[in-house]
Amino acid sequence: MRISDAITAYILHRMEETGDGTAELQRNVLAEQLGCVPSQITYVLTSRFTPAQGYIVESRRGGGGYIRIQRVKWEPDLPPLMHVVNSIGEELVPAAAQAILENLVSQKLLRPETARVIGAALTDQAYRQIPADQRDKLRAALMKQMLTAVNV
Amino acid sequence: MRISDAITAYILHRMEETGDGTAELQRNVLAEQLGCVPSQITYVLTSRFTPAQGYIVESRRGGGGYIRIQRVKWEPDLPPLMHVVNSIGEELVPAAAQAILENLVSQKLLRPETARVIGAALTDQAYRQIPADQRDKLRAALMKQMLTAVNV
DNA sequence: TACTCCTGATAGTCAGGGAAAGTCAAAGTC
DNA sequence: GACTTTGACTTTCCCTGACTATCAGGAGTA
Numbered sequence: 001m002r003i004s005d006a007i008t009a010y011i012l013h014r015m016e017e018t019g020d021g022t023a024e025l026q027r028n029v030l031a032e033q034l035g036c037v038p039s040q041i042t043y044v045l046t047s048r049f050t051p052a053q054g055y056i057v058e059s060r061r062g063g064g065g066y067i068r069i070q071r072v073k074w075e076p077d078l079p080p081l082m083h084v085v086n087s088i089g090e091e092l093v094p095a096a097a098q099a100i101l102e103n104l105v106s107q108k109l110l111r112p113e114t115a116r117v118i119g120a121a122l123t124d125q126a127y128r129q130i131p132a133d134q135r136d137k138l139r140a141a142l143m144k145q146m147l148t149a150v151n152v
Numbered sequence: 153m154r155i156s157d158a159i160t161a162y163i164l165h166r167m168e169e170t171g172d173g174t175a176e177l178q179r180n181v182l183a184e185q186l187g188c189v190p191s192q193i194t195y196v197l198t199s200r201f202t203p204a205q206g207y208i209v210e211s212r213r214g215g216g217g218y219i220r221i222q223r224v225k226w227e228p229d230l231p232p233l234m235h236v237v238n239s240i241g242e243e244l245v246p247a248a249a250q251a252i253l254e255n256l257v258s259q260k261l262l263r264p265e266t267a268r269v270i271g272a273a274l275t276d277q278a279y280r281q282i283p284a285d286q287r288d289k290l291r292a293a294l295m296k297q298m299l300t301a302v303n304v
Numbered sequence: 305t306a307c308t309c310c311t312g313a314t315a316g317t318c319a320g321g322g323a324a325a326g327t328c329a330a331a332g333t334c
Numbered sequence: 335g336a337c338t339t340t341g342a343c344t345t346t347c348c349c350t351g352a353c354t355a356t357c358a359g360g361a362g363t364a
Binding site for chain 1: 297
């Protein structure tokens with residue numbers, strides 16, 4: 001029995017309990033409860049609760065800090081967005097990004113304004129400071145993150 | 153339970169009450185009411201009610217002293233969001249980004265969906281691969297880029 | 305009246321300590 | 335080889351208290 005599985009199960013269970021698809025926890029507390037080091041929690045979150053898997057994670061450090069995990073609710077006519085998110089690999093070139101966005105807009109899965117905003121965040125314009133060989137990876141991560149947030 | 157949150161909530165509540173987006177208070181009095189030291193009020197003001205987050209704070213010492221917090225009214229001229237874009241510096245920390253978005257939404261200058269999407273692109277979650285010391289710069293660049301794209 | 309000085313009533317500053325979560329690389333497991 | 339686990343170190347945020355700066359008004363003086 002892996003600790004990671006226990007952590008995952010616990011988080012999912014908590015989500016069920018709250019009823020709104022949200023789980024809020026404190027890293028140190030949970031680590032203590034489950035008998036692992038705190039960074040193990042972080043590991044599980046980054047490997048199993050990613051946007052591509054339909055989750056949004058937000059957190060806060062310092063006194064009274066917390067971690068909140070939220071499961072994305074998919075509207076009946078929106079699963080295609082999920083497919084898109086899953087179909088994006090580790091890297092994404094600008095042209096492909098634009099194509100995906102245009103496609104989504106023409107299918108009425110994305111408002112034009114939303115597409116514009118997403119597109120703006122995916123142009124190399126914004127990545128001046130990022131080494132060229134890392135931009136496509138960043139682009140892919142951002143695209144997934146943003147598409148996932150469209151229908152929280 | 154964070155005292156900072158209570159102070160923040162109190163100030164926002166006061167702003168609602170007055171109706172003109174202004175709250176006036178006395179530091180010692182509020183500190184007494186909420187059971188904290190006066191400098192805690194100052195801390196909250198400097199960390200959560202900054203100009204970058206859309207607030208102006210003015211104060212006066214001595215007898216009859218006071219602190220007035222005012223929510224910035226963005227001019228309804230064109231282009232609406234440029235004020236915000238211009239007020240963002242070279243770097244942007246996550247908390248400030250979030251605060252700006254909330255402010256814009258509450259002033260109806262941004263659709264909640266759009267704010268969510270932008271917010272998603274500004275969390276550290278999306279920047280795992282980026283060196284920590286470059287994230288705030290990237291965040292600032294992305295924020296400007298996206299806000300500019302809202303009303304093309 | 306006019307001026308200075310004192311005093312009490314404010315708010316501001318800053319350094320330090322504590323409480324969280326994040327990072328990363330090395331070691332372990334299957 | 336990919337995934338897991340660990341722990342030392344870092345960063346962020348919160349809270350406090352001692353000390354400082356500023357203001358208004360009154361007392362004293364001429």
